Amino acid sequence: MKPFAYVRPERAEEALDHFAAHPGAQFLAGGTNLVDLMKLGVADPPLLVDIAGLPLDGVEETSEGGLRIGATTRNSDVAAHPAVRTRYPVLSQALLAGASAQLRNAATTGGNLLQRTRCLYFQDTSKPCNKRVPGSGCPAREGVHRDLAVLGHSAHCVATQPSDMAVALAALDADVHLRGVTGERTVPVTEFHRLPGDRPERDTVIEHGELITGVTLPPPPRGSYSAYRKARDRASYAFALASVAAVLTVEDGHVERAALAFGGLAHKPWRAREAEEVLRGAPATTETYERAADAELAAAEPLRDNGFKVPLARNLVVSVLHDLASRAGARL
Known part of the structure; x- marks a missing residue:
């Protein structure tokens, strides 16, 4: 593993400042995907900004009758929450299907949304991959692609997005809340992830330095x-x-x-x-x-x-x- 710096800010503003000062920095919460990518040599951030201690966790009722889930809320806590289990069972079921109990106890809502593809070529730094090195090619198209995309792929990438939770959130019309140095914005989860097109290295519409602060669910349709x-x-x-x-x-x-x-x-x-x-x-x-x-x-x-x-x-x-x-x- 390559050397890297590590900071654990106490406030979101401090986290954003650290990130802005280091173009290659990455946020760290549960680390269940990022640490693996660092071990594989796919990711080599010069700085990890640990946001696990920021006050961004918890599941709360919204004034509209929905739920707000904080970005650092553990997947296990979301899956077990009574309001999620009774009103949004699709989300609880997706989280329980997505990983072992050990991983759910570490993985967070924001990290789950940002996890990278498990395409074999992306994870193998000895192979070309447009997602990892833009312009290097997509050997998966003619190689090992049994697990990969059948919808919306391009000549540049046939990778799939691995999150189970994100699929449930898409069906629930959830919103993702982002915060950056220039302010806050909200993106429908159906527009948060991207199709590959000719820029497969970009998984989402998130801008460098933006932090996911939470996800909101609208009230479930009556009788659904x-x-x-x-x-x-x-x-x-x-x-x-x-x-x-x-x-x-x-x-x-x-x-x-x-x-x-x-x-x-x-x-x-x-x-x-x-x-x-x-x-x-x-x-x-x-x-x-x-x-x-x-x-x-x-x-x-x-x-x-x-x-x-x-x-x-x-x-x-x-x-x-x-x-x-x-x-x-x-x-x-």
Whole structure:
């Protein structure tokens, strides 16, 4: 590991000042991803700004009836929080599916959103990778890509975003709150992560020196049910081959509202707008769910070895929607 400096500020302003003075600095909270990348030689920040001690943790009710989750709140605390479990089960389920108890006890909300891809070429510094070294190439397109993207990828990158939590937040229409030296701003989580385009080295829209301070969830739609389902290579903790986060409201046997997001299929959590449009106002039936999934996945462009992800994601959508509608008392 290369030498680096370390500071532990007591105030957010102090953390931002340290970061601004060191162009290559990185914030550290749980360190469950960043420390691994440093060990691999993928990341070599000259300064780590430890924000774990800043007053940015906790889960609080908002005046609108939603929740605010602080950036340094541990994943285990979010997953176990009574308000999350009862009102936003899709989020609790996604966090529990995402990692072991040991990792959840260390990982934070902000760090979870910022975790980097697990593409083998990105993690191997002996290989070219446009995400790690812009312009060096993307060997994954013709190489090992079974786990990689089928939606929204580009000639420059086919990596996937690994966060389970972020997929649930996308279906919940959450907002990410950022603070920098020039002020504060709020970004919808559906716009926080980027598709690769010709700048795959940029995972998110966050600017250098900006700090995630928290995430807010709007009130859950009245009468809605939600769930997260994940397909992976082994039953123990592994990254998603495909996953689905769904929030569904059914009224008189018809879909009143649906929000869907895919994980494991793209460079960002993929909000399934086409599927939602098909579902809205349609009968809550298996045929409707199949048509909705097909409408969304028509845009898929599988590579040589990952075409199985398309029917896998389709089956996950149909299964989750069927179960949620059954819970809502819909006639199928």
